[in-house]
Amino acid sequence: MTSPQHDVAALRESTDTLLAALEKHADGPTGPDALLTEPSRLPGWTRGHVLAHLARNADALVNVLEGRPMYVSAEARDADIERDAPRPLAAHLDDLRDTARRLDEVLARYAGGDGDAWERTVELRNGVTDRVGAIPFRRQVEVELHHLDLGLGHGPDALPAAFTERLIAYLARRFSGNAEVPATELRTDDGRSRRTGRAAEPGGPDGLGDATGPVVVTGSATALACWLAGRTPGTGLTASTGTLPVLPPL
Structure with a gap:
């Protein structure tokens, strides 16, 4: 089991990788700001929307760690993303650096306190609660998956191996018990x-593994993680029933 301090370090690495990739585009010969108005891999969102969401999510996690509501409201969250999405790449980069630094500083205060601080329960969105110690990995999930969503050359094979294994376990828990x-x-x-x-229950209603046991989905860790995260349709995976289960959106 990894420690929260280890996860904070891993989050820094993922954030630095994202920032370095964006900085390369900022220094490119073609207009970098035009890239931000192009569609991302998330339906309905441009790359600018993805970057705005990442910055505002960092602020939201600072709110959580400091005892405030994660967002004022769902409407305010969406409005902030829409407001910030059209900005130039340089403005997005400054915002991402600043918000990452603020989050890192708050996490450092927890690291400098007693060990019980990581065990405190905090409330996220929609009534979801978790331990403070889980926040660094949750943020790393946001950074790594949305780096993929940008569609700027960072593909599934670039995901850190240790992160990929943990993502499978994290999402398996999330879908566990889901009817x-x-x-x-x-x-x-x-x-x-x-x-x-x-x-699995005998006589299950859909014939997709409940009556005869679970559907066995097999493939590489990267393929499994990206399918569970909704980033691929299941490329590279096989299912014992011949058809992959349909997963609800995250």
């Missing part, structure tokens, strides 16, 4: 496996 997801076994090429979805 929309048939009982599923996630099996990586090296033989490791995890269960997710609803519990």
Whole structure:
């Protein structure tokens, strides 16, 4: 099990990788700001929307760690993203650096306190709660997945291996017990496996693994992680039923 301090360091690495990639585009010969108005891999969002969301999410996590509501409201969250999306790349970069620094400073205060501080429960969006110690990895998930969403050459194979393994476990827990997801076994090429979805029950209603056991989905850790995260349709995966389960959006 990794420590929160380890996760803070891993978050810094992921953030630095994202910033370095964006800085290369800022120094490019073609107009970098035009890249931001192009569609990202997230439906309805430009690359500018993705970067604005990442900056505002960092601010939101600072709010959480300092005992304030994550967002004033869902409407305010969406409005802030729409407001910031059209900015030049240089403005996005300044914002991402500043917000990452503020979040890092708050996490450093927790690291400098007693160990119990990481165990404090905080409230996120929609009534979701978690430990303070889980916040650095949650933020790394945001940074890594949205780096993929930018579609600027950072593909699934660029995900850190340790992060990919943890992402599978994290999302398996998230879908565990979800009535929309048939009982599923996630099996990586090296033989490791995890269960997710609803519990397998004889006579299940949909024939997708409940009656005869879980659907076994097999592939590389990267392929499994990206499918669970909704970033691929399941490229490189096989299912024992012949059809991959349909996952609800994150």
